[in-house]
């Protein structure tokens with residue numbers, strides 16, 4: 055039996071919609087029938103060659119939600135029919151990072167659906183059973199799917215920043231991760247300022263409770279505005295990753311502020327050490343998420359503490375149209391591939 059899959063063939067090459075054999079679950083795995091898969095900027099990074107893990111000919115898509123339709127040996131058959139969100143790291147299980155639950159840092163990852171192994175731009179995919187997190191019936195799968203990356207990344211970065219109640223938190227870039235982080239920061243008690251170049255996204259940020267929104271397309275000196283409003287932010291989440299935003303984010307921090315890097319582009323950040331030294335800034339990268347973060351986001355969304363925003367749903371065949379919209383950066387929330 056065959057199925058449809060959107061394949062990454064190599065850096066600089068367009069993705070290819072192909073018919074490939076439907077996979078069967080191995081020992082300890084389940085097969086997930088896709089219901090929804092969010093589109094992430096990472097896919098553009100793969101296509102454009104900015105991210106190259108050395109893998110070729112793999113199915114894209116790591117914001118996966120679906121229904122378990124087959125179980126491998128050793129997996130409880132009672133999981134058949136379960137609605138699930140898929141956590142997209144499968145570490146080696148033996149290294150110091152895996153042992154402490156930080157599979158996203160594992161240097162010998164066994165599988166990473168949508169990165170180094172087959173992901174969710176396909177009718178079916180197989181994955182380790184424990185990566186499948188049950189989703190309550192009242193949560194639509196097309197809404198939870200984008201949270202598999204955007205939401206988990208936000209939870210992980212939010213935990214890294216250790217936001218304290220009353221702290222000023224800047225969300226620099228209000229795409230999928232930014233909108234989730236904006237809500238997470240408020241759950242943690244932070245006071246949020248959102249910065250973006252898109253008016254519609256800033257309206258959404260306002261509606262979600264941002265105390266201030268700053269439109270960088272009107273006044274590019276966003277650092278001065280934040281400094282004026284707050285005296286310096288306690289935490290900045292940098293989600294854009296362009297030289298100008300990276301520099302502005304650094305400048306708007308108060309002494310001992312935390313600079314959390316999540317987004318990136320092909321551009322660089324140049325910084326003189328003195329800028330970090332005299333303000334005792336803490337610079338941290340945040341990559342992906344842990345399995346626990348994935349459980350947490352399902353819980354937060356299920357309780358209504360974090361809302362997922364879907365700009366539009368598209369058919370798998372229309373993935374190019376979705377990528378184009380992502381590239382334009384005008385989506386208000388995530389673009390989600392929906393399956394029958």
Ligand SMILES: [Zn+2]
Pocket residue numbers: 145146147148149150151152153160161162163
């Ligand atoms: Zn490991």
Ligand SMILES: [Zn+2]
Pocket residue numbers: 094095096116203204
């Ligand atoms: Zn992603």
